[in-house]
Amino acid sequence: MKKPNRSKFSRSSRFGLGFGSLFLIFFGLLSVSGVGASDSAASDYSIIASVQNQTLVQGVTSREPVANASVTVTTPGGEVIGTATTDEQGLCTIAVPTRDDYLITLDIESLPDGLQLIDANKFQVSITKDLFTTNTKRVTFFTGQSGTAGATETERILQRLADGIRLGLIIAMCSVGLSLVFGATGLTNFAHGEMVTFGGLMAFFFNVNLEIPILISGPIVIFMGGLFGLLFNWGIFARLTKRGIGLISQLVVTVGLSIMLRNIYLFQFGGRTKQLASFSKQTNLEIGPIGITPRDLTTAILGVIILVSVALFLQRSRLGKAIRAVSDNVQLASATGIDTRKVIRVVWFAGGALAATGGIFRGLDEQVSFSMGSDLLFLMFAGITLGGLGSAFGALIGGFSIGILVEMSSLLVPSELKVAPALFILIVVLIVRPQGILGKSQRVG
Amino acid sequence: MDWNQIIQNTIRAAVGVDAIYFAIAAIGLNVQFGYTGLVNFGQAAFMACGSYGLGVTAQYFGIGLWWGIPLGIFFVIVLALLVGVPTLRLRADYLAIVTIATAEIVRLFVRSVKFNKVFGGTDGISNYSREYRELNPFEPGATYGFAPFQFSGYSFFTILVGWTLVAIFSLLVWQLMRSPWGRVIKGIREDEDAVRSLGKNVYLYKMQSLIIGGIIGMFAGMVLALDRGTVQPDNYSRDVTFYVLTALVLGGLAKVSGSVVGSMLFWVIFVLSDNFLRELTKSGPLRIGDFTVIQSTQVGAVNYMFVGIGLMLLMSFRPQGIFGNRKEMALDGR
Numbered sequence: 001m002k003k004p005n006r007s008k009f010s011r012s013s014r015f016g017l018g019f020g021s022l023f024l025i026f027f028g029l030l031s032v033s034g035v036g037a038s039d040s041a042a043s044d045y046s047i048i049a050s051v052q053n054q055t056l057v058q059g060v061t062s063r064e065p066v067a068n069a070s071v072t073v074t075t076p077g078g079e080v081i082g083t084a085t086t087d088e089q090g091l092c093t094i095a096v097p098t099r100d101d102y103l104i105t106l107d108i109e110s111l112p113d114g115l116q117l118i119d120a121n122k123f124q125v126s127i128t129k130d131l132f133t134t135n136t137k138r139v140t141f142f143t144g145q146s147g148t149a150g151a152t153e154t155e156r157i158l159q160r161l162a163d164g165i166r167l168g169l170i171i172a173m174c175s176v177g178l179s180l181v182f183g184a185t186g187l188t189n190f191a192h193g194e195m196v197t198f199g200g201l202m203a204f205f206f207n208v209n210l211e212i213p214i215l216i217s218g219p220i221v222i223f224m225g226g227l228f229g230l231l232f233n234w235g236i237f238a239r240l241t242k243r244g245i246g247l248i249s250q251l252v253v254t255v256g257l258s259i260m261l262r263n264i265y266l267f268q269f270g271g272r273t274k275q276l277a278s279f280s281k282q283t284n285l286e287i288g289p290i291g292i293t294p295r296d297l298t299t300a301i302l303g304v305i306i307l308v309s310v311a312l313f314l315q316r317s318r319l320g321k322a323i324r325a326v327s328d329n330v331q332l333a334s335a336t337g338i339d340t341r342k343v344i345r346v347v348w349f350a351g352g353a354l355a356a357t358g359g360i361f362r363g364l365d366e367q368v369s370f371s372m373g374s375d376l377l378f379l380m381f382a383g384i385t386l387g388g389l390g391s392a393f394g395a396l397i398g399g400f401s402i403g404i405l406v407e408m409s410s411l412l413v414p415s416e417l418k419v420a421p422a423l424f425i426l427i428v429v430l431i432v433r434p435q436g437i438l439g440k441s442q443r444v445g
Numbered sequence: 446m447d448w449n450q451i452i453q454n455t456i457r458a459a460v461g462v463d464a465i466y467f468a469i470a471a472i473g474l475n476v477q478f479g480y481t482g483l484v485n486f487g488q489a490a491f492m493a494c495g496s497y498g499l500g501v502t503a504q505y506f507g508i509g510l511w512w513g514i515p516l517g518i519f520f521v522i523v524l525a526l527l528v529g530v531p532t533l534r535l536r537a538d539y540l541a542i543v544t545i546a547t548a549e550i551v552r553l554f555v556r557s558v559k560f561n562k563v564f565g566g567t568d569g570i571s572n573y574s575r576e577y578r579e580l581n582p583f584e585p586g587a588t589y590g591f592a593p594f595q596f597s598g599y600s601f602f603t604i605l606v607g608w609t610l611v612a613i614f615s616l617l618v619w620q621l622m623r624s625p626w627g628r629v630i631k632g633i634r635e636d637e638d639a640v641r642s643l644g645k646n647v648y649l650y651k652m653q654s655l656i657i658g659g660i661i662g663m664f665a666g667m668v669l670a671l672d673r674g675t676v677q678p679d680n681y682s683r684d685v686t687f688y689v690l691t692a693l694v695l696g697g698l699a700k701v702s703g704s705v706v707g708s709m710l711f712w713v714i715f716v717l718s719d720n721f722l723r724e725l726t727k728s729g730p731l732r733i734g735d736f737t738v739i740q741s742t743q744v745g746a747v748n749y750m751f752v753g754i755g756l757m758l759l760m761s762f763r764p765q766g767i768f769g770n771r772k773e774m775a776l777d778g779r
Contacts, residue, residue, distance in 0.1 A: 126568055128675055136742070188538040190545075240761060248484060248537055252694070252760045255486075255687055260753030267746040378546045385542065414559045423543075423550045430531035430539060 046095045046136050047073055047127075049104055051086050053115060054144040065090025066143060070110035074103045076126070085110070093136075101128045106141045115143040136271075160407045162292055166365060168403025169303035174358035174373075175380040175399040176310060176392055177229065177351020183327025183390030184340075184347045186247050187237060190254040192380065194261040195232075195352050196373030199225045199359025201269055204368045208277045218360055222353050229352020232257075233345060258374065265370035273369040299361050306357060307396055310350075314392050323347060327390050328440070379406065382422040386429050388439025397437060451720040453593035458716035459709045460594060462672045465607035466492075466665040467711060471693040471704035472614045473661030478690070479698035480622060481654040482634035484537050486686055487528065487544030490551040491659040493681040494520035495666030497555060497564060500676040503573030505563050510576040517667065521659040524551070525652065533651045549683055556678035564678070571675035603672045610668065611705060614661050619701045621657075630654055631699075684749075691756040697766030707766065714755075719748050 051066040066086060073081040073094045081102065084092035096102060104125045108117065117123055125139050178192045199221055206217030236257065240250050292300075314320035325333040326343045334340045355373070362372055379402055387398025402422050410418040429436060458464060470488055477483040498517025503510050528547050532540040555564040564570065583589060583598035590596055596604060621627050629650055632640040641647050670676050688711070696707020722744040725731055730740035739747060759766065 128673075128677060188541065190541075236757075236761075243761075245761065245764075248482070249760050249764050251484065251538060251541065252690070253757050255690070256753045256756030256758075256760060258753070259684065259687055259756065260750050263746040263750035263753060267743050267750065270742075378549055381542045381546065385539075414557060416557050417550075417553055417559065420550050420553065423546050426543060426546060427527070427531045430535065430543065434531075434535050434539070 045097070045099055046093050047102065047104060048091060048093050048136055048138045049073075049084070049086070049106070050138060050140040051090045051106065051111075052140060052142055054118065054142050063142075066112065066115065068110065068112070069141075070107040071141075072105045072107065074105065076101050076103055101126070104139050111143060118142045118144060138272075156411060157408075160411055161404065164404035164407030165400075166296055166300050166303075166403075167407055168400035169300060169307065170358050170361050170365065171376065171379050171383050171403045172307055172396045172399035173303060173361070174355050174376060175383045175395040177347075177354045178380055179384040179387070179390060179395035180323065180327060180347045180392055181351050182384070183392070184323070184330070184344050185237065185241070187254070188247075188251050189232075190251065190377070191232070191258040191261060192351075192355060193373035193375070193377035194258050194265070195225065195228060195355035196359040196362065196376060197262070197265055197370065198228050198352075198373075199356030200363035200368045200372050201265060201359075201370070202356070203360040203363050204269075204274060204276055208274070211277070214276065214360070214364070218357075221360060222356050225356020225359070226349040226353035228356070229348040229350075230345060232352070233348040238341075238344070262371060262374060269368075269370050271370065273367040273372075275367050276363050295364060299364055303361060306354075310354070311393065311396060319343075319346060323350075324392065327392070379403070379419065379422055382426045384436075385426055386436055388436030390440070391436070391438040394436055394438035446724050451717065451724065454720050455713055455717045456593045457595075458712040460604065460608075461712065462600065462603055462607060462668065464709045464712040465604065465611060466669045466672075467689055467692050467708035468611050468665075468705045469607075469614060469668060470662050470665035470689045471696070471708050472611070472618055472701070473658040473663075473665065474686075474689055474693055475658075475698065475701070475704045476618060476621075476630075476654055476661065477658035479693065479700070479703075480627070480634060481630050481651060481658075482537065483533075483651060483655055483658075484541040485544050485655065485658065486541050486683070486690075487524075487548035487551075488658075488662045488689055489681040489683065489685040490524060490544070490548035491521055491662035492666030492669065492685070493551055493555065493678075494524060494659070495663035496670035496676045496681070497570070497666075498663070499667055499670050500565070500570035500573050501563060503576075504565070504570045510573060513667070517663045518660055521663050522656055525656045525659050529652050529655050533648055533655070545683060545686075548681070548686065552678050552681055552683075555681075565676070567678060569675055569677040573676075574671055574674050577671050600672070603668070606671075607668045610664055614664070615701050615705060618661075622701075626650075626653075634699075687756070688752060691752050691759075694756060694759050694764070694766055697768040698764070700766075700768060703766055703768055706768065710767070715748060715752070718751060719744065722747060 049071040051069040051071070052063040053066050054063050065088065067088050067090060069086045069090075070083060071086065071092055071094070072083045073096060075081065081096055082094040084094050086092045104127065106117070106123045108123055111117075122141065125141075127137055127139065174192070174196050177195070178189060181187055181189055181192075202221040202224055203214060203217065206212045206221060207214050210217075236253065237250060240253065245253075314324055322333070322338045322343050323346065325336070325338055326340050326347075330340055333343075358376075359373060362376070366372070380399065383399030383402040384395045385398070386401060387394025387396070402425070405425065406418050406422055409421040413420060470492055473491065474485060474488050477485045495513075495517045498520055499510060499513035502508050502513040502516055506512070524547065528540065528543045532543050554560060556567045557564075558566055560566075578585070578599070581599060581602040583602050585598045587598050588595050589598060589601040622631070629640060629645055632643075632645075633647055633650060637647055640650075666681070669680065673680075689708075692707040692711035693704055694707070695710055696705065697703030722739065723741065726739055726741040726744060731738045
């Protein structure tokens with residue numbers, strides 16, 4: 001509006017510049033760092049079979065590799081492609097000629113004495129060529145006991161509660177940014193999960209590749225996460241808003257961004273999950289009936305501290321008040337003299353930094369993978385919808401509750417379906433109180 | 446580099462089964478997203494309704510394969526009500542959130558051990574397509590067509606059936622959108638309140654659009670299931686919806702031909718890039734000096750990276766797609 005003489009061409013080329021430089025900076029960042037240079041297979045296609053013994057201690061399943069088990073790959077017709085025995089990691093790789101249908105059979109006789117398959121029928125796995133999403137296909141056989149033997153009802157509930165609190169803290173941390181960005185700009189960011197993954201992968205790079213302990217590299221990664229968020233805003237969304245692109249179109253752009261980033265991660269990091277080096281081996285501390293590692297206890301306490309300081313910042317500081325004002329009503333906030341564009345930048349930075357923190361914690365809690373963040377995205381959405389879209393406190397409360405709910409519900413439903421109750425909550429909330437616990441009803445309809 | 450082969454594969458991709466099921470899914474998504482403005486990110490779940498409809502009738506109920514169509518429609522309606530009832534009165538992005546979540550849960554359900562007997566777990570369902578194969582008038586082993594459009598008898602039959610379906614649905618949607626119903630639907634996309642002030646029940650129209658788009662998407666899943674002869678839960682992941690969306694935006698939203706041309710183009714570009722990169726990395730990783738640019742295990746990731754970049758650029762610079770009309774693309778949901 002200010003400069004009507006600026007031609008459409010120059011505007012879009014300026015935009016393209018931002019877009020391109022975002023991509024270049026990011027890709028350069030990753031390729032120079034060479035995050036976990038992926039392990040290449042000798043043959044084009046191969047099947048990795050893994051044999052794991054599962055044991056249940058204190059309600060937590062742990063897995064140990066089983067060596068010297070014999071695995072055979074055949075065609076569906078019965079022609080043998082190759083046989084291999086597992087190594088110390090319980091892994092063996094069998095090269096296959098092409099992407100095709102195969103049967104993978106574990107020789108039960110070859111298992112060490114006393115080990116049995118959890119499901120005696122699962123000694124054979126058939127895969128089809130469509131399952132080769134990359135050139136390697138991983139197949140796992142589980143031996144040992146499964147289920148919930150050994151712990152009493154109360155112990156299991158308490159254990160799940162402890163796990164739920166940890167997951168809840170991570171989800172709350174990750175979703176604050178999602179909710180703040182929504183409040184300030186109206187954008188539903190489907191690439192937010194990739195911001196979480198960024199934190200996890202960068203932590204892996206510093207911690208494993210450069211061997212810097214996580215306590216030192218953590219703050220660097222968190223800062224980088226904030227810059228990453230700023231880059232989203234500067235490189236893409238601020239420009240799109242300036243050009244008057246609608247919010248639904250921007251939402252589709254976030255989807256494209258999410259696909260792009262996830263595949264860059266996959267390209268650089270490979271498809272496997274990997275462990276951070278710091279605190280990877282820990283013994284359980286017994287606190288009453290609950291088993292928790294010192295690492296998990298530390299991250300839980302740190303998580304509480306971070307979330308409380310975020311809440312205090314939003315409640316007490318001038319900037320925090322400005323953020324809440326903007327997410328309440330952009331026009332009114334702007335009329336009272338708040339620099340809304342600055343607030344939007346702050347929000348992207350804070351959101352990115354918190355998402356990266358969540359990614360580091362998640363990486364310590366579980367493992368690091370290229371899709372660790374996008375796997376959490378749905379839980380984050382459930383959390384901020386429950387708490388109220390656009391409300392930062394709502395995101396804290398909602399995310400925390402969803403984390404506890406998901407872990408607790410695994411007492412009732414099979415653990416592979418434990419996220420289903422989160423969907424149930426999401427739907428019930430939208431029917432009963434679509435603005436969520438702390439949301440405002442006017443932005444719903 | 447075997448350019449002859451690459452070009453043949455690329456041209457064949459324009460008419461192959463992948464382009465067909467993408468085209469059908471995109472026609473369905475176009476009804477919802479392009480014409481009505483409903484952000485459905487769960488088209489993969491509607492496709493799964495079709496595939497599993499077929500698989501479950503034959504495998505679990507042991508009745509004829511074609512009962513899968515009414516069963517699939519039943520699944521679609523249940524799913525559409527589940528995602529539509531809570532969200533269609535709300536802002537557009539709530540539907541996006543709920544559909545993406547539901548699609549993921551549907552996938553987890555059908556691959557779970559708990560429902561192994563019905564849906565076959567991670568192995569999925571196979572051995573259900575006998576009745577379909579018996580309809581095939583062509584010799585399954587023989588080759589039909591002329592270079593580069595050469596297909597085995599079985600694929601040839603599926604391709605014929607598939608393109609017939611594409612034509613039927615294109616015609617159907619074209620007629621629908623010229624009808625009074627279609628004008629209301631497009632009105633809802635442009636200005637919901639204006640349509641409401643004319644006394645139309647916007648909620649009901651949106652629900653109808655969601656179900657119709659879902660049923661069309663269901664047939665995409667059926668074509669996929671009949672072609673592959675097996676239903677695998679991981680064929681219906683969240684990303685499938687996004688790839689279909691990319692194809693749709695590429696061809697142009699709110700245009701019947703857009704969905705078809707977009708899907709063909711999508712696969713032509715995808716197969717070209719895939720074949721080219723695979724040829725490039727066939728004899729070891731591509732290096733510049735000591736720096737490894739790309740190796741064969743990374744080809745898939747690079748292809749999908751291009752898809753993501755393509756979707757972003759299209760939505761930013763040419764939201765109307767290659768053939769679309771910009772006036773039809775005034776999507777804004779606030």
